[in-house]
Amino acid sequence: MTSPNPATRAEILTHTETGVLTITINRLDKKNSITAAMYSMLADAFEAARDDAAVRAVVIQGHETIFSAGNDIGDFLNTPPSTPEAPVFRFLRAISTFAKPVVASVCGPAVGIGTTLLLHCDLIYAGDNAAFAMPFVNLGLCPEAASSLLVPQLMGYPRAAELLLLGEPFTAETALEFGLINRIVPPAEANALAQKQAQKLATKPPTALMETKRLMKKGQVAQVAERMAEEGASFGRMLTEPAAREAFTAFMEKRRPDFSKL
Numbered sequence: 001m002t003s004p005n006p007a008t009r010a011e012i013l014t015h016t017e018t019g020v021l022t023i024t025i026n027r028l029d030k031k032n033s034i035t036a037a038m039y040s041m042l043a044d045a046f047e048a049a050r051d052d053a054a055v056r057a058v059v060i061q062g063h064e065t066i067f068s069a070g071n072d073i074g075d076f077l078n079t080p081p082s083t084p085e086a087p088v089f090r091f092l093r094a095i096s097t098f099a100k101p102v103v104a105s106v107c108g109p110a111v112g113i114g115t116t117l118l119l120h121c122d123l124i125y126a127g128d129n130a131a132f133a134m135p136f137v138n139l140g141l142c143p144e145a146a147s148s149l150l151v152p153q154l155m156g157y158p159r160a161a162e163l164l165l166l167g168e169p170f171t172a173e174t175a176l177e178f179g180l181i182n183r184i185v186p187p188a189e190a191n192a193l194a195q196k197q198a199q200k201l202a203t204k205p206p207t208a209l210m211e212t213k214r215l216m217k218k219g220q221v222a223q224v225a226e227r228m229a230e231e232g233a234s235f236g237r238m239l240t241e242p243a244a245r246e247a248f249t250a251f252m253e254k255r256r257p258d259f260s261k262l
């Protein structure tokens with residue numbers, strides 16, 4: 001993975017051992033929120049792993065206390081992603097089309113893309129402190145990462161509507177009940193379990209793994225790409241509109257947003 005800036009690079013850590021690429025989101029002082037530079041590194045990591053036969057499985061993880069607070073809100077205000085080539089969209093394309101298995105370990109808050117990226121992982125282990133949320137509406141935005149398609153498909157429309165229209169956090173137990181995650185463990189054990197499962201996958205024949213994943217996902221590949229593009233266009237436009245500007249400014253000013261005049 002290449003990055004000219006070591007300080008920035010440390011916010012996404014990568015490490016490959018015995019066939020498993022481990023990607024760690026590592027920006028704890030900002031609750032692992034993800035900047036454009038970090039999306040670029042994530043996209044680079046997945047793109048490089050795609051072509052590297054030494055990588056047979058990927059783990060994506062955060063810290064025991066926080067998976068990710070989602071997109072960096074300052075970035076949303078100052079450098080909103082405006083084209084399909086924006087780093088966030090490059091990352092989403094890379095993870096959603098990744099042929100090898102991806103295992104996620106999620107502890108603490110997983111907000112916005114912190115939850116929706118999980119829709120593109122294969123095995124998901126959560127700490128009992130995990131708190132998922134897709135608060136796009138509360139930010140004047142719409143879903144991304146094809147979540148407007150995949151969340152209703154995964155858990156049924158009424159549950160999806162509650163999570164995507166109200167945008168309230170939900171617990172690991174709810175995520176398990178709704179089929180978003182595989183298992184709940186104590187937070188201190190989540191990364192190790194993800195690693196153990198990825199190591200198991202890495203010993204299996206890669207061609208059989210990739211063909212099985214391809215077949216399971218075949219029915220939705222085109223739809224996912226199409227929905228992601230449509231969401232991306234709306235999301236990019238909505239980022240610059242008054243509701244989102246008010247939501248982001250309120251977050252930066254540590255106050256509640258006021259949508260009453262919109």
Ligand code: COA
Nearest residue numbers: 029030031033069070071072073074109111112113135139
């Ligand atoms: N973008 C930029 N900075 C963020 C951030 C984000 N998405 N989430 C948290 N931070 C920063 C805070 O501004 C704060 O910075 P400061 O110390 O310089 O003031 C620091 O991280 C700690 O955040 P804080 O809110 O005090 O932590 P918390 O433990 O009370 O709450 C969260 C954690 C994740 C629940 C809360 O930070 C949150 O809701 N973040 C925003 C999530 C969001 O709306 N993301 C966008 C989704 S599309």
